[in-house]
Every structure is written in C-alpha cells, then in structure tokens.
Amino acid sequence: xxxxxxxxxxxxxxxxxxxxxxxxxxxxxxxxxxxxxxxxxxxxxxxxxxxxxxxxxxxxxxxxxxxxxxxxxxxxxxxxxxxxxxxxxxxxxxxxxxxxxxxxxxxxxxxxxxxxxxxxxxxxxxxxxxxxxxxxxxxxxxxxxxxxxxxxxxxxxxxxxxxxxxxxxxxxxxxxxxxxxxxxxxxxxxxxxxxxxxxxxxxxxxxxxxxxxxxxxxxxxxxxxxxxxxxxxxxxxxxxxxxxxxxxxxxxxxxxxxxxxxxxxxxxxxxxxxxx
Amino acid sequence: xxxxxxxxxxxxxxxxxxxxxxxxxxxxxxxxxxxxxxxxxxxxxxxxxxxxxxxxxxxxxxxxxxxxxxxxxxxxxxxxxxxxxxxxxxxxxxxxxxxxxxxxxxxxxxxxxxxxxxxxxxxxxxxxxxxxxxxxxxxxxxxxxxxxxxxxxxxxxxxxxxxxxxxxxxxxxxxxxxxxxxxxxxxxxxxxxxxxxxxxxxxxxxxxxxxxxxxxxxxxxxxxxxxxxxxxxxxxxxxxxxxxxxxxxxxxxxxxxxxxxxxxxxxxxxxxxxxx
Numbered sequence: 147x148x149x150x151x152x153x154x155x156x157x158x159x160x161x162x163x164x165x166x167x168x169x170x171x172x173x174x175x176x177x178x179x180x181x182x183x184x185x186x187x188x189x190x191x192x193x194x195x196x197x198x199x200x201x202x203x204x205x206x207x208x209x210x211x212x213x214x215x216x217x218x219x220x221x222x223x224x225x226x227x228x229x230x231x232x233x234x235x236x237x238x239x240x241x242x243x244x245x246x247x248x249x250x251x252x253x254x255x256x257x258x259x260x261x262x263x264x265x266x267x268x269x270x271x272x273x274x275x276x277x278x279x280x281x282x283x284x285x286x287x288x289x290x291x292x293x294x295x296x297x298x299x300x301x302x303x304x305x306x307x308x309x310x311x312x313x314x315x316x317x318x319x320x321x322x323x324x325x326x327x328x329x330x331x332x333x334x335x336x337x338x339x340x341x342x343x344x345x346x347x348x349x350x351x352x353x354x355x356x357x358x359x360x361x362x363x364x365x366x367x368x369x370x371x372x373x374x375x376x377x378x379x380x381x382x383x384x385x386x387x388x389x390x391x392x393x394x395x396x397x398x399x400x401x402x403x404x405x406x407x408x409x410x411x412x413x414x415x416x417x418x419x420x421x422x
Numbered sequence: 423x424x425x426x427x428x429x430x431x432x433x434x435x436x437x438x439x440x441x442x443x444x445x446x447x448x449x450x451x452x453x454x455x456x457x458x459x460x461x462x463x464x465x466x467x468x469x470x471x472x473x474x475x476x477x478x479x480x481x482x483x484x485x486x487x488x489x490x491x492x493x494x495x496x497x498x499x500x501x502x503x504x505x506x507x508x509x510x511x512x513x514x515x516x517x518x519x520x521x522x523x524x525x526x527x528x529x530x531x532x533x534x535x536x537x538x539x540x541x542x543x544x545x546x547x548x549x550x551x552x553x554x555x556x557x558x559x560x561x562x563x564x565x566x567x568x569x570x571x572x573x574x575x576x577x578x579x580x581x582x583x584x585x586x587x588x589x590x591x592x593x594x595x596x597x598x599x600x601x602x603x604x605x606x607x608x609x610x611x612x613x614x615x616x617x618x619x620x621x622x623x624x625x626x627x628x629x630x631x632x633x634x635x636x637x638x639x640x641x642x643x644x645x646x647x648x649x650x651x652x653x654x655x656x657x658x659x660x661x662x663x664x665x666x667x668x669x670x671x672x673x674x675x676x677x678x679x680x681x682x683x684x685x686x687x688x689x690x691x692x693x694x695x696x697x698x
Contacts, residue, residue: 156554202555237552247551275523276513278432279478279559279670394555 149212149229150252151191151236154204156243157390158282162199163206172197172206175244180210183235185220194258194398195265195347200390202283205266205397209258255407256400260414264326264399265347269340269356269392273364277335284337285392291338291363293330299362300328300340302373303355310379312355313348321348328355330363338363346413356388425488425505426528427467427512430480432519433666434558438475439482448473448482451520456486459511461496470534470674471541471623476666478559481542481673485534531683532676536690540602540675541623545616545632545668549640553611560613561668567614567639569606575638576604576616578649579631586655588631589624597624604631606639614639622689632664 153176161169165177173191180189194207217228224231233249240246255261270284273291277284303325310321327343340359342352358372375382401409429452437445441453449467456465470483493504500507509525516522531537546560549567553560579601586597603619616635618628634648651658677685 154551154554156557204553204555242557243554245552245554275430276521277480278430278519278521279480281432281518283555 147212147214147217148252148254148256149210150248150250150256150258151208151210151246152248153206153208153244153246155202155206155245156282157197157200157202159243160199162201163193163196172203172244175241176208179236179240182239183220183232184212184216186216192258194262195395197393197395198350198353198390201393201395203395206395207258207262207398207400209252209256253406255410257406257410258398260410261400261406262346262398262413263401263409264343264345265395266327266341266343266397266399267347267352268394268396269342269352269388270394271338271340271360271392272336273338274336280337283391283394285389287338287360287364289364291330291360292365293332293338293363295365295369296330296340296359296363298369299359299372300330302370303328303376307376308379309348309351309355309376311375311377311382312351312358312385313381314350315381316349319348323347323351330359350387353388353390353393354385356392357386360388361386423488423490423493424528424530424532425486426524426526426532426534427484427486427522428524429482429484430521430523431478431482432558433473433476433478435519436475438477439469439472448479448520451517452484455512455516458515459496459508460488460492462492468534470538471671473669473671474626474629474666477669477671479671482671483534483538483674483676485528485532529682531686533682533686534674536686537676537682538622538674538689539677539685540619540621541671542603542617542619542673542675543623543628544670544672545618545628545664546670547614547616547636547668548612549614550612556613559667559670561665563614563636563640565640567606567636568641569608569614569639571641571645572606572616572635572639574645575635575648576606578646579604579652583652584655585624585627585631585652587651587653587658588627588634588661589657590626591657592625595624599623599627606635626663629664629666629669630661632668633662636664637662 155172160172163172165171165173177189177191191208191210197203221228221231229249233246236246271287272284273287276286306324308322313321324345327341330338330340332338340356361367362369375385431448436448439448441447441449453465453467467484467486473479497504497507505525509522512522547563548560549563552562582600584598589597600621603617606614606616608614616632637643638645
C-alpha cells in the first residue's frame with residue numbers, strides 16, 4: 147500500500163535530508179522511527195524536496211510502501227485507525243525537531259518526488275529588530291532592504307529558463323526549470339518573506355537566487371543584475387548563496403488522480419537527477 | 423542619565439529573569455554585557471516583569487542609570503550616537519537568545535517597574551499540528567480546545583479582583599490586581615493565543631489562569647469553574663499551572679510625561695512586592 151506522510155522539521159540540528167554515514171539527517175531519523183514502529187529491520191522513504199543542511203520544512207512530503215498486514219500486526223490493538231495509530235506512534239518516538247503532520251493512503255502511482263507539480267519555499271529575513279524566538283528560521287540582515295527593488299529584479303527571473311547560473315552543477319542534471327512565483331512581501335511584523343515556487347529546483351538554486359536578490363535589496367547591485375547573471379548561464383562568483391537558516395520548504399503541490407501518474411512519467415523523462 | 427532598554431529573549435535556556443548564584447539568568451547575562459561594554463565593574467538594572475524560568479519576552483523593559491561621560495569614554499570614537507553605539511555593542515556581545523531592541527534616554531522619574539501602567543502577556547497553544555519551528559514558545563495540547571467556552575470563562579475574571587486563588591503566596595504582597603484583557607483568539611495558522619493584560623501580576627498568576635482556562639477548553643471543567651476558583655480567594659489544588667514554554671511577555675505600557683512619576687508613586691504605595 148503506497149502511503150503518503152507529510153512532515154515538518156526544524157533543520158537547525160540536522161545535516162539535511164539525505165542519509166550520510168555518521169551524521170544526523172532527517173531521512174535516517176524518520177526511517178529509523180518507521181522501522182521501530184513497524185517492527186521491521188529497515189524502511190526506505192522517498193521525499194519531495196531533499197533539503198540541505200540547516201534548511202527547514204513545514205510541508206515536506208514522503209512516500210513509502212506499507213504492507214497492510216504488517217502495519218496491523220505492528221500496531222496491535224488500538225482504538226485508532228491504523229494510519230492514525232501510526233501517526234501518533236511516530237510522533238511518540240520522533241525527536242521534537244521532527245513532527246509528522248499527516249499519514250494517509252496515497253493514490254496508486256503516487257510518487258512524492260516525481261508526481262510533484264511544484265515545490266514552494268519561503269525565505270525569511272529581518273532587516274529590523276531580531277526576534278530571538280524566531281532566530282533559528284529567520285536570517286538577520288544588517289542593512290535595510292528595498293522590497294520594491296528586489297521584486298523588480300525577481301520579476302525578470304520568472305518563467306521557463308536555464309538556471310545554470312544559480313545552480314551547483316551536477317553531472318547529468320538539467321538546470322532548466324520553470325520559476326512560477328518569486329516575490330517578496332513584508333509581513334505586519336516587519337519581516338521580509340520571499341516566496342519561491344517552481345516545478346523543481348536544482349541544488350542551491352533558491353538560496354543563490356535569494357543571495358542575488360538581497361544584493362539588490364541593500365543597494366549593492368541594480369535591479370537588472372540578477373537577470374544579467376542568469377543570462378550568463380554559468381555559475382557566477384559574485385552570487386553569494388544565502389544561509390540555510392532562513393529557508394523553509396513550505397508546500398509541495400500534486401495534481402489530482404490520473405494526472406499524478408502522467409506527471410511522474412513526465413518528470414522522470416525531463417530530469418535525470420532532480421533536486422529539492 | 424536614566425536610560426530605558428527594550429529587549430527580547432528566548433527564555434528556554436534561562437532560569438528566569440532574576441539573578442541566582444550559579445544559574446544562567448537574563449538579568450546576570452544582561453548586566454554582565456552592560457558592564458563589559460561600559461567598562462565598569464558592575465551594573466544594576468531594574469525590569470518591568472520578572473519572568474520565571476523558561477518564560478520568554480518580546481517587550482521586556484528595563485532601566486538603569488548611565489553616566490554620560492562614562493558612556494562617551496567607553497564608546498570612544500564612533501559614527502553613531504552614543505545610545506546607538508551602546509545598542510550595537512550590546513548585541514555584539516550578548517548571546518543570540520537575548521536581543522536588545524532599543525536603547526533610549528528615559529524621561530525623568532521613569533521606573534521600568536513602578537511606572538508601568540500595564541503588562542501584556544501572550545500564551546500560545548496548538549491543539550492541532552505542531553510546528554517544530556515554533557516548539558520552544560508554543561505549548562502542544564493533546565485535545566481540541568473550545569475557544570468560545572474559554573472566552574466565556576475568561577470574561578468572568580475581568581476587572582479589579584483578589585487573585586489569591588491564582589497566585590503563589592508571598593509574604594506582604596497584595597494579590598489584588600486589575601485584569602484588563604483576557605481573551606483567546608485563533609490565528610489563521612490554527613494557533614490558539616491567549617492575550618492577558620493587567621496593571622501587574624502576582625507570581626504564577628498568568629500561568630495559573632491559563633491552566634484553569636485550558637481545563638475549560640478541553641471539556642474537563644465548565645465555563646463558570648475558573649470564577650468559582652477565584653471566589654475561594656485561596657490557592658486551589660485543582661488548578662494546574664500551565665508550562666512556562668507557552669508564555670511570552672509581549673509589551674509593557676507606560677503613561678506619558680508627569681503621569682510617569684505619579685504612576686510610580688501609586689504603584690509603590692499599592693504593592694509591597696510586585697511581581698512579573
């Protein structure tokens with residue numbers, strides 16, 4: 147039975163999503179918790195966005211294959227439905243910096259990674275007072291930010307483009323992506339929040355774009371600079387990758403029904419090594 | 423020169439505001455930082471709300487006496503005004519869980535504690551999905567909360583009353599307080615937030631009232647129970663003090679001008695040992 151789990155984590159104390167020997171990662175922590183609850187030697191999960199070290203998530207999505215009889219046996223007697231019991235038990239043994247938000251049966255053909263039609267990230271920056279209660283997921287910026295200038299720069303990057311200039315190159319991976327949303331808003335608290343949505347992202351792409359926009363925002367660069375960098379189609383030494391702490395994977399979008407399967411086929415064909 | 427400093431802190435890793443030998447407290451951390459920046463052996467500050475262990479603040483206010491010549495000498499050459507230079511240097515040496523928000527000259531007669539006309543706290547609870555990024559300042563509640571019932575109960579506690587039933591008794595301290603605001607609101611995120619505002623609070627008062635309201639919210643008690651407890655005018659064994667983690671001192675209100683001095687005189691007469 148294909149199963150979907152939505153989860154959130156504070157990335158501060160994780161070395162990112164993907165398993166790495168000897169390091170604390172979200173994947174290993176979650177897979178180990180699943181194996182414990184399900185009483186099996188190992189569990190393998192696939193996620194929608196493989197977040198980097200220090201990057202957070204509120205809307206990470208994963209899938210895994212569950213054996214219904216195995217699940218019932220491991221859950222045992224419970225007033226709850228098996229999915230709800232699994233949800234509760236996972237949160238009972240997971241550390242407080244990972245929380246499972248939802249566990250549900252996924253439609254046939256659902257693939258957390260390949261079925262996704264878009265990923266939405268938020269990057270949070272304060273250029274005023276720093277709220278120590280939010281310091282783990284908000285970047286403090288020492289100079290005032292001009293959101294109008296940053297949005298002017300952002301508009302020029304929208305659409306289907308080759309983002310090679312903003313990507314850490316990986317062999318065999320395409321850097322062509324469709325950037326659907328890229329805009330800054332100031333919250334009533336004064337916080338500046340960048341919303342970034344694309345079909346998919348290559349490695350470092352959100353944080354490299356954010357870094358280029360921040361250079362515009364504090365007046366070091368003009369509003370057309372990030373587009374000029376894009377047009378070089380080559381990794382640009384003047385672009386500073388913004389720190390991981392400000393970045394959160396907020397939501398992953400999936401199409402309905404049969405379109406799930408078609409989307410997965412299209413994504414597999416288009417990208418050899420898709421990233422977060 | 424009487425000086426006012428506004429500050430915020432994440433109370434998680436502090437044993438509260440007040441100095442205690444061998445423990446990490448906000449007062450000691452701040453006073454030590456001030457002494458370092460001002461190059462003096464010791465500095466004594468007075469705060470508006472002496473928060474308990476684990477309680478946070480976004481709008482704590484303190485005052486201290488600054489010698490203008492000492493300040494200029496310690497700051498040395500700077501492009502900034504002395505107050506701004508002090509602000510910046512304090513944040514440069516304070517740990518990231520305390521941030522100075524503002525440093526300014528205070529009107530004559532200003533007393534952070536006695537001039538305050540009210541203190542406003544917020545208590546944050548989630549009865550739905552837990553956001554791991556907010557886990558240090560939001561309490562997770564395992565049962566759904568009925569905000570209408572909690573607000574019905576809250577309304578009955580408003581006004582000038584003897585809050586002995588909700589206070590940790592201290593010799594010589596009055597428990598008569600004016601509760602100005604007490605209401606729950608659900609934020610768009612689903613978070614339940616209690617706003618509590620009073621002229622002053624006795625020890626444990628906000629968290630004891632919150633605990634009584636939560637018992638109403640999840641159906642263990644009826645809406646008139648918190649008022650019945652109040653009317654006993656005695657510490658009630660069935661009231662559970664809500665955990666510190668959900669509580670934040672949000673704002674302290676001061677009157678303008680001369681009224682500052684009058685307010686301080688009134689407060690000194692009324693309360694022998696005022697608390698947070």
